Amino acid sequence: MVLSLDELDFGPPDYKEFLPPVSKKNYGKWKYHEHIKGGVIKHVAESGDEAYTVRAAIPKYVAAETVNKLCDIAEKYCEGYIKFTSRHNVSFIVPKAKDVDSVIKDVEAMGFPVGGTDHSLKAIIQCVGWTHCHTPATDSPSITKALYEEFYDEFKDNNAFPERIKMAVSGCINMCGATHASDIAIIGMHRKVPTVIDEIVEKFCSVPNLIKSCPKYAIKPKRGNLKTVVIDEEKCMYCGICYSLCEGMPIHNPEYDGVSIWVGGKVSNTRKGPLLARLIIPFMPNEPPHWENVVKVVRKIVDIYKANAEEDERVGEWIERIGWEKFFQITDIPFSDKSIDDWIFSVETYRKGTNFKMV
Amino acid sequence: MVLSLDELDFGPPDYKEFLPPVSKKNYGKWKYHEHIKGGVIKHVAESGDEAYTVRAAIPKYVAAETVNKLCDIAEKYCEGYIKFTSRHNVSFIVPKAKDVDSVIKDVEAMGFPVGGTDHSLKAIIQCVGWTHCHTPATDSPSITKALYEEFYDEFKDNNAFPERIKMAVSGCINMCGATHASDIAIIGMHRKVPTVIDEIVEKFCSVPNLIKSCPKYAIKPKRGNLKTVVIDEEKCMYCGICYSLCEGMPIHNPEYDGVSIWVGGKVSNTRKGPLLARLIIPFMPNEPPHWENVVKVVRKIVDIYKANAEEDERVGEWIERIGWEKFFQITDIPFSDKSIDDWIFSVETYRKGTNFKMV
């Protein structure tokens, strides 16, 4: 009993029905907000109404049982409304000040930490990685978990850092984890040319599409068998785009796949405005499930940032102020030629003249 | 009686014989310098010796008679030595303080203004333009002359501007006048696709070389006559590179050729370091010999710079501080799409986010 065409295309539920009463009443009439404590924001409306956001982290996946428990809390304190955030936290909009601590208690009782506000570690954005995707070079969810274990307290602390830190983890360079503009980003990287499995390519893939897909024009039809392809090893830079089109070009390799570390991205227009994250470590091996070395290096960067940055200075703003050569010096991260751009806009990243720190 | 191979390759004269005695004696042992007045720099050596540089402008071309007169002065006051500068001024290194004014008097008597030091208008760098070159879209020497007439006093004045102003004029985009890193630059521009004269191309030019020369891949062999070429009018951007290779592709056009204005370049590493000049006016018609409109717009920019920049701030530093949108606003220069880059590194020049002044 398939839906007919005119029953389709009806779109998302109407938000008007989903707004908490305090939001509806004070819609567009909010006056100011204050950070009360970790995970809690007080909003005051022109009407004098108050609303308290209690923000809590939830795992990347939640079971029905969990959702229902979250709903229980929302019904108890928030008139049956619940919000989620753009960083995938849950948000309880609590109209009564006196209920704030109860909400916190109930949510934390579920094991979900309340935090991620103000100058704390924000929720880490992660893609699905090995839990669902076919292209990952690494596993975002377990890396994210490992980082959260390390930075647990800093998630809950409004004054953990000079400014907020936003981390993101993507299993591959598709960057679904929105890594490219994060303060600290971890991105899975392949390092070997895909293997062409002729039989699969012949059967399932379009050779012209494959050829067009490669940003480096590294794919050519195979001489003698034009139904499959060969890869020019000198040109391929392991992006995996061909594989995502065609099963016959597997690129995964447990031995060579791993992660890269990037820092200094930012989205908001505050102060100097948005920045892209930049590559500082091209490769670290995959070490599930606890990712000790990745965690260690992130911890080191964070601690140095904490100790050195000025107040209200995001990681990228701090590094841009002191200079990247200084950053590499004080973090003692070995500088590799991989950090030197050689793509299209590369020349813009080269230093012009002699204005560098000798270090 | 042609020189034999081993009489060739002897190189330039030995500089050691050409150094003034005071330079030779204090070689590498200078201590400090001071700006005494327009065109005069006092140098003091560790030995206590002094030397006064008197810097004067000379025309782009000088006749034998003039060179000899300059030599007369150098022999009278500078022990028979004379220097020229990287900006094509003449420099008298005067060992005796008392002779400085005599040198100035004698040089100025020749009609050559003494100046171009400290925060003045520096010598304007110019290419040969219509006085010798085959590719110009405009005439650098007469533009230069017109600018000098306008800024005569500012050439002589050590405190004319917040910082020095370096102007340069190139007859075409080859930029022989070193325009690309000048505070204010004027560059000749063609605006029409070259005309292909088949007979000349056939006779004198190499079709493969022509095809390769075009940065926009706008040149193709002509169907039916592969010894000559056609130009794809949609792709050509009038750079003239093909013409400079091949007489059969004339691009000059009295009606459409003209000048473009660029600002904000800088070479020295001081403060924020080197900057490229940026396009602000893509086209003004050629108006020899006095270039009234070009002079007018340069005067306007200079005056606004003078009135608005902070001390020690070069034109480019000033604009980068206030923002280009502000610059266009206060100079009232109409903004055209030509100022928006669409070449290889273009994206780097696009504004990311909302951090602009509304103006």
Add this chain to the structure above:
Amino acid sequence: MTRPVEELEKGKWPSYVTEWKKAGYTGLVEIYNKALEDKKTHFKHGGMVGYPGYDAGVIGRLSDMPEILGSSHVFRMLEPAGWFYKTESLRKVVDVWTKYGNGLINFHGATGSLQLVGIETENIEPAFEELAKLHYDFGGSGGDVRTLAACGGPAICEYSNIDTLDLYQALTMRFIEDIHRPRFPYKWKIKIPGCPNDCVAATARSDFAIIGNFRDAIKIDQNILKEYPEEKILKVVNKCPTSCMSYENEKLDIDMGNCTRCMYCINEFSKALRPGDDKGATILIGARARGRIGAFLGWTLIPFIKVEAPYTRLIEIIVGIQDWWDEIGNPKERVGEAIYRIGFGKFLFEVGKELGIDPVPQMITRPRANPFWFYWPGEVE
């Protein structure tokens, strides 16, 4: 020794593996454990799955060990604007999902969709038919308009310059067919933050960003400002990126001609400073992750535009640009890359002109440094 997957249940931080177990999704637990052991994914290409009449929105996925896990598809449901839910409704969604899937939910995908995770092929149709009854639609994959995203905006935040939620709803409905039926060269994402703080990361992640903004003066309540420690005021004055603030005699002055409305001071003094009254939005174009030529942050296309229902002008602009891109775009070329390839100037000539988008210096941080520009047909007579 514990298996790696159980290792991930340890620690203070809540575990997604535990959630899988609660949901009873054993196949996923097992296949993931293999992945952790083998250091590689065990998922592979998914094949074509979906709902008849829709060509997008279900991500088909198969494992390479069907004996452990068969198909495990994902629904990308269009989230309610600003991710606000009524629990009553949410509980029902969960019930449907428990019936047909595993009850496992991802709140939300990185684009913003409500992701219903792990359904087998044969359950897709009945599941959606029940979700549809609850008025939950899905969409967004392939070369289509993706699920939009809007910040909570006027519902909870004092900075919002536009009605982000209404705009989300209106644009989603306007483009609902394009959300369901890919017809473009590649994806097209729209995100809507209410102010330049950009709480939905539109600047980094949307081809077309509608960022609430204002163009008159920041409103200052000098009396309330005095409640803030002077030290803090001086810090902000000092860090203002354009140095356009001054604080003298207990009075804050902002030279709006030089302010870029970066939000910094407003954020720091939420009680005393407010965006102005002449509200609208800034439009950025072209952001996305890596593309084929590297990540782009969105660049300013329209510095300021009024944004009022029914959003006719905004829609005209979106559609105009989409049509152009649809025509000239290469496969897998997003709009920013297409504009880069064709040239911003030509884009402005070919489509900007028609849409009334004029070249303005706000579009750039600095003018070109090369002499290679073009004249458009008719420009040089």
Add this chain to the structure above:
Amino acid sequence: MTRPVEELEKGKWPSYVTEWKKAGYTGLVEIYNKALEDKKTHFKHGGMVGYPGYDAGVIGRLSDMPEILGSSHVFRMLEPAGWFYKTESLRKVVDVWTKYGNGLINFHGATGSLQLVGIETENIEPAFEELAKLHYDFGGSGGDVRTLAACGGPAICEYSNIDTLDLYQALTMRFIEDIHRPRFPYKWKIKIPGCPNDCVAATARSDFAIIGNFRDAIKIDQNILKEYPEEKILKVVNKCPTSCMSYENEKLDIDMGNCTRCMYCINEFSKALRPGDDKGATILIGARARGRIGAFLGWTLIPFIKVEAPYTRLIEIIVGIQDWWDEIGNPKERVGEAIYRIGFGKFLFEVGKELGIDPVPQMITRPRANPFWFYWPGEVE
């Protein structure tokens, strides 16, 4: 009405036209007047002219109205280092030039050559033979090493960190064959300023810039510094680009770990501040005007290198890079463009490694933002 060319003799500023007239170069005056009237050049391609054994250094030039002006070639003489002349010698050059040309001289060309202007084809050989007797050589055109340039440096300036003049002479002689006989894909310019003030614009105009620099602390004479007005000191402290200066209790302090040796403070306090003692040079690569992809400013290749006669290491580096470029360069592709095309990383792997040029963060202002890098043969085992 005066003709345009005579208009150019008016005014306060000295006129080149007047000089032409003094030199009696009527043909040039007339052809130029035509150009001013017609608003276009009357010069055209020049044909091949030169001196037997040399393939570069004479710019052949013909007018398109031979009845007014025939051939009018230009000699690009290698200037003496730093453009210092002994008048005795200069007078002799002028004499030769009066005899064979018109006595008309351009002090100097934009690259730095002593340009002897306007000679007819048949006079080239005898003219050069007489110039050679005076020890004036010429060169620099086409795909060759161009006339080098060096600032006056140690001869007149207290900032010079290297012996610019000696280096000019040594390198010119080392590359003299390449100056005379083009063999490269395109031109190769070397410029040598003694300090980061860069008085020869090497950063903008030379493929290979050798910029005198130092790596230890700026030397401060606190007593002399006090002679400067405090206001000025505070201004400079305030404008220091890295904010690494402080001035307290009449004492200036520079945090050298953060100083970029930009020269600003040294220039402002020439009496009190001096470059350090550990002197050498910074090498920049790749600058030039428009090229095919836009102007480049030179980028840092070697942050610091010792520069001492006989300059073996420096020459090894130049030759090593030239050889690589010669091999892989396309016609009319300068070295910066070639490195861009091949990739800086690959360049470092292919030639940097051999020459001991290691990747260092000083080479860049920021690391890459895209994930598209390569591993070189042997790197990933």
